[in-house]
Amino acid sequence: MDDVIEIVRGDITLEHVDAVVNAANSSLLGGGGVDGAIHRAGGPAILEACRELRATTLPDGLPTGRAVATTAGDLPATWVIHAVGPVWSAEEDRTELLQNAYRSSLRVARELEATSVAFPAISAGAYGWPLDDAARIAVSTVRAVLAASFGPVERVRFVLFSDDALAAFRTASGD
Template identity: 55%
Template sequence: MKIEAVLGDITTQHVDAVVNAANSSLLGGGGVDGAIHRAAGPELLQECMQLRRSELPDGLPVGQAVPTAGYRLPARWVIHTVGPNAHRGETEPALLASCFTSALQVAADLRVRTVAFPAVSAGAYGWPADAVARVAVDAVRAFAARQEVRDGQQVCGSAVTDVGEATIAEVRFVLLDEALLAAFAAALG
């Protein structure tokens, strides 16, 4: 799996899926979440509202992921994940890693080949850029290693789930500024 970090706007990426650093309501917000909702158009909000009415009446839990269509984005899919909020005391690295692992599992289930991630939890949620970069890169590399082994399973905490038949070929961290890019470049080594 190719893993890279680039400076850019996640809403303009020509990939199969973009990951949204969503809030648990799934109804849009600031930062990456707001940008994705604006670029995708009102249909994204409508689908998210339907998810809230049907599958997620209490919202999307931290560390979990759920897909929607990409609508007006170049990406076919948006995979929403809710990062831990350090300002609320959610500082466990495993919880942050779960955002990346859960999103990749959804991507594999959708048979996605290319995925773009933002720096989940690095903005308003208060995680330091270097910590997010380290956790994100480690989580993606661990997923890639399991995918390459092709044993069909992954271990996340005490849960074992199917990695799926599809192979994710590329993960791109799309970062808004030079400081984030530097942190991810250092984590990628």
């Protein structure tokens, strides 16, 4: 199983994979962090595809914990899977929503017949999820989904932007 999951430090917009997961906001219209980087690097085709989704199937935006795919535009990937993670709360356990963001992303990847998927640390940036907990949830959820013989996905890469995130994900994976 662990030969399927890779943990690297890098820029997710440079990943040569079938699908890159975007830590999106519910509007799907871009933002900061990973979301902004993917929209900038992917060019206008991604925003155009997101606007089309908002005009048709997702007029109220993408709900937290859900995922949807668009073109990857100018990215080296084929698709972008936009996943909305929850904002962290000390008063309310939103773990299930974060798990669902990963599960939904892998479900969409299966529907696309993607064999390789790159994930950021969903909800661990601007959404304030504590990094060690976000890493534990991400790694354990992806492992559980892949262990359930989850379609064509052969490789999952967690692509982390900082040394702190890289260390947290390595610890969560047992490396």
